[in-house]
Amino acid sequence: MTSHLVTIDNVDMRYGGPGGTLAVSGLTLHVDKGEFTAVVGPSGCGKSTLMKLVTGLHIPQVGAITVAGKEVTEPVSIVGMAFQNPTLLPWRTTLDNILLPLEIVQRHRRRLRANKAEYVEKAEHLLETVGLKGFGDKYPWQLSGGMQQRANLCRALIHEPDLLMLDEPFGALDAFTREELWCVIRDLHHETDVTIQLVTHDLREAVFLADRIFVMSARPGRIIDTHSVPFERPRDLEVMYTAEFTDLVHDLRGQIAQARTEQLEAAQ
């Protein structure tokens, strides 16, 4: 119990009051500290809902969610989030965009003015980590999609969250940029003790990055299976071309396809 950073215990989440959409039901999962987990499932099954439950953006009607030993009843600022849409503010430079969370999170916001240099240094270091060194004074519209997503990652990490939640962050990128960013995330996870939970519809991405993969059923979503990914770390992109890797991807694909068919049959 104590080693779990995130515990989701038999949670139901319904949108729009009684009679609204039941997005997840009977959802149960645990994430250990420092672990890299991935969540896959048919679209509309409640993956984003899971993210929002863990970050405290939504509070479930049934069940409980615990993050770092505390039940989630409001947004938890030890979490960083990044979505598919990088949502950088176009009137701020990349650096100022990355510093934005510090203007919000209570414990940083008080120190920000006096310790600006220290924070800027930290942001520059993050930019370097994701391969954006020297781009801090560029505006978002001067960056390509992949670069914006790198900056988005920096923004999610600047307040040193214990838990990083990524909701299909690479969905809109081309295959090569996506692979580059996989390596960025892999190295980030390797170099820090951050816990990462990644929602993705790209099964290869899930298998390449995660220690464990949760497979969700069709809506209302719950976990129907959990896979442990056996590959040694640090992993090289080459691992994707092994038979074991392909088998695991194939398994996942079968499970999700099945969940989709069941949903379609239920709808008929």
Place this chain on the structure above:
Amino acid sequence: MSAPADSKPAEPVAEVVATPPAPRQFPWIKAAPWLYTIALFVIWEASVHLFALPQYVLPAPSVILGAIIQYWPTIWTNSVQTLYTTLVGFAMAVAGGLALGLLVGWSRFIYAGLYPLMIGFNAIPKVAVVPILVIWFGIGDVPAILTAFLIAFFPIVVNVATGLATIEPEMEDVLRALGAKKMDVMLKVGIPRSMPYFFGSLKIAITLAFVGSVISETIAANSGLGHMMLAAQSQFNVPLVFAGLIMLAIEGIAMYALMAWIEQRTTGWAHRSGMAQGN
């Protein structure tokens, strides 16, 4: 606004291909507005002579120019008067529109309650309000100012509220997950984001403000271009009526250009990032 985009020189990023220096030639695009305006007046002048149109139907531009020179003192005082009522009404519309726009964009509840009312109010032809304003405030500057205000304020409200209402939900989620309050979201995202919409609406609002003040002046005023044109019309001084029109056009264009310039200066980032509204 923490950092206007044009405060720092924006170097092109590697993937942006630098455009080669354009060969020196006559700047047709830049000159086009002037060329077209000159053409309009030339065609106008020629048509009047060609079809021998009487002056009381359509005076030639040269005749109008003559009228402008002849009646300059009158035209000048009335132009200043119209500009004054328009600008006061416009300033009130900016303050009121900005405030109400922020309020409406702030909460769904206020939005849902006020929006139908505002639509209904906007649908009333403002010319129908002028008699009421005259009953309340008498003939003079006040009805003109208020009509300009009433007609100009709607587009500002709608634009500011739109800017606030179209914050990306993901952006709001990112901030709220960090513990941001509604006020933080507004200050960091909503208000800066609605500024291009606001400044964009000023061009429309200033044009409408002229409509409002002139409407009011033609109904109930002792001065202003609207009043002057009405008086000239009753004396069949058609060149002076047209002189008033030309002055209105000049004031309108000048104010529009000023607003466009302010928009460009304040929210250049929106144009470069492609966030600007299409107008």
